[in-house]
Amino acid sequence: MKDELLIKFLLKEANEQEKAEVQQWIAADADHKTYFAQFEKIWLASKTLSPNGKADEEQAWIRFKARVAANQSAKDSHSPVAHNSAIKSLNVNYTWLKVAASLVLIAGIWFAYNFFGDQKYTDLLAGNQVIKEILPDGSEITMNKNSVISYATDFKEERSIHLKQGDVFFDVAHDKSHPFVIEIDQVSVTVVGTSFNIRHIKDETEVVVETGIVKVASGNDVIELRQGEKVSIKPSSPQLIKETNKDQLYNYYRSNYFLANNIPLIKLTMALNEAYDTQIVINEPSTANEPINTTLKRSDSFDSNLAKICRTMDLKITRNGAQILLSKNK
Structure with a gap:
């Protein structure tokens, strides 16, 4: 995959065929x-730099592109004509050209260190239990069961984490000189010192902030979340839209309470299925989306909590093998 095409993709200047080519390449391995995550990180880093100086902006951009392309030269050989053509084909927003000179240095160091250096990652799996861990920089994390992350082995210098699946609460140690970055597929979360929860199941990601400020990026879309705010990212709606977090159900694996404050019943049953390894099924959409207000203790048995839900919502239980079917009493 040519870096020129990746940059066009990040700039949202790629056509539909090129977009599909990049997305298929990312998903393939x-x-x-x-x-791609590290490549994207370079571009996102440019947005935090203050443009200054009177360097030739267009030439600075070309030098940046040449440096990025140089990392691919060991595998591919591109003619000067083709390379210059690729550069000229980008209709770059000139605001970003003002920081290109700084990006030349960033790109050279970043790619050399991350792609050709010895950076390694350590896997951390929660298994069948909720676990708490202290990372090498002093940050504390709580992982819901079946959650999987990997973190940079040299974590004090490179505070980088890949969240592969599950629910993880982060209480990040403050270190302004070393931002804390979490990569989830094509989503990036960047913080300095704060606390927040990330849920990543299949292709859906949710970030809920408890304290401080969190920057969430997807492609060229970047937003900041503060205490009590969240963002949900789905393949069907990839745009980053900030919302006020209205319930505490996401926190059940830390608080040990299922707090259902006027949320759809289906959301509560999904949390119970995760916590107790059960298969509650609601076939009636109207019942699944009906709001419920209740508080359940995680320490109570599944049957006890299920009975409380049925009393609250006037439901009956039908069992079909491992499945537990809920429906309205008629």
């Missing part, structure tokens, strides 16, 4: 995902 875990190493491709890692490469």
Whole structure:
């Protein structure tokens, strides 16, 4: 995959065929995902730099592109004509050209260190239990069961985490000189010192902030979340839209309470299925989306909590093998 095409993709200047080519390449291999995530991180970093100086902006951009392309030269050989053509084909927003000179240095160091250096990652799996861990930088994390992350082995210098699946609460140690970055597929979460929860199940990601400020990025879309705010990212709606967090159900694996404050019943049953390894099924959409207000103790038995839900919602239980079917009493 040519870096020129990746940059066009990040700039949202790729046509539909090129978009499909990049997306298929990313999905084809875990190493491709890692490469793209780090590549994207360079571009996102440019947005935090203050444009200054009177350097020739267009020439600075070309030098940046040449440096990025140089990392691919060991595998591919591109003619000067083709390379210059690729550069000229980008209708770059000139605001970003003002920081291109700084990006030349960032790109050279970043790619050399991350893609050709010895950076390694350590896997951390929660298994069948909720676990708490202290990372090498002093940050504390709580992982819901069946959650999987990996973190940079040299974590004090490179505070980088890949969240592969599950629910993880982060209480990040403050270190302004080393931002704490979490990669989830094509989503990036960046913080300095704060606390927040990330849920990543299949292709859906949710970030809920408890304290501080969290920056969430997807492609060229970047938003900041503060205490009590959240963002949900789905393949069907990839745009980052900030919302006020209205319930505490996401926190059940830490608080040990299922707090259902006027939320759809289906959301509560999904949390119970995760916690107790059960298969509650609601076939009636109207029942699944009906709001419920209740508080359940995680320490109570599944049957006890299920009975409380049925009393509250006037439901009956029908069992079909491992499935537990809920429906309205008629």
